[in-house]
Amino acid sequence: MPSLDTLLPFLGIAILLGLAPGPDNIFVLLQSAMHGTRAGLTVVLGLCTGLLVHTAVVAVGLAALLAASVVAFTVLKIAGALYLIYLAWQAFRAPVGELPKAGEGVKPGKHMYWRGVVMNLTNPKVVIFFLAFLPQFVTPERGHVALQLMVLGFVFILATLLVFGAIAWFSGVFGRILMRSARVQRAVNWFAGTVFLALAGRLALSQR
Template sequence: MLSFDTALTFFTLAMLLGYTPGPDNVFVLMQSAMQGRRAGFYVVLGLCTGLLVHTAAIALGLAAVFAASALAFTVLKLLGAAYLAYLAYQVLRAPVGPLADQAQLRLSPWKMYSRGVVMNLTNPKVVFFFLALLPQFVDDAATAQKGPVAWQIAQLGLIFIVATLISFGSITYFAGALSQVLKRSTRAQRGLNWLAGTVFIGLALRLALAER
């Protein structure tokens, strides 16, 4: 097992990163404000599922193979950018008013959850981030006490996921309160739709232009 000091240090760092503005927490913020707290929490669960996949890939060494392929990086980032552009299109053409609010409530938990999964898995930067971060907390010389490298990485990944649930969950909780205000204002709904569409387009461009 990881030492308490290592686990605490990594958890603290993960919490700070969770509150640092970035594509994932901005995505959570906008989805929670538009769809409400419950939908936002499903998005967070989807993002954390993606982190589970990334953790397993790092532990098994698959991420290093992916990182070495320029083609894989390019294909994945373009798919992610296309998905964000698609979400921007949906938001910008969405109707406003009471009927629009009812339609939003019909979005299934699975749909919101899948948005989080796709958002995380189509961001190749997450792979490089985990490749750069997790090994720094692995002790190769202490595998007898802390377990094999893969097991240490798995523990770090789980700690990161817990920190993400807490940090993104709190963002969801407070952003969800905004959705209650939006239900009473058509102008606010329209403004948020345009804001969300602009944010998604910005995230799409940022991802499409990202370099390894």
């Protein structure tokens, strides 16, 4: 098990990383603004499930193989880019109209959860980041390296839940206020679609 002296700085760094602008927290912000806080929180749970998978992959050593495989990296990034293009298409064609009353909003549903899972798992940069980041906080002398990696991964997921949960809440609340206007709804939909396309392009052109 990592020591408390290791876990506390790691938690602080993980929180700062969660606050830094990136595809995942931008995704949470946009989904929450468009569909409400509950939907945004459901997406966050999906993203954290993806992080759990990445943690397990790093702990068992598969991440090194993925990082070394050009084919695996390319397949993942193309799949991720195509998924983002699909989300952009959905955003561009999203209906505009009167918002339902509080408590009658869009049900989060499994599809919002799986959006988060797919968004996270199809980004090869995440598993490579975990491969480079987590081992820096491992102390081999304490033994059970795989267990230490799993614990660090869980702490990172906790930080992600806190930060992304806050983003989902604030974005959902203020998004609902702004989107009472049909014009703002249309602008947000087009902005979201444009951002998703930009993220797709960035992912498709990314290098290991």
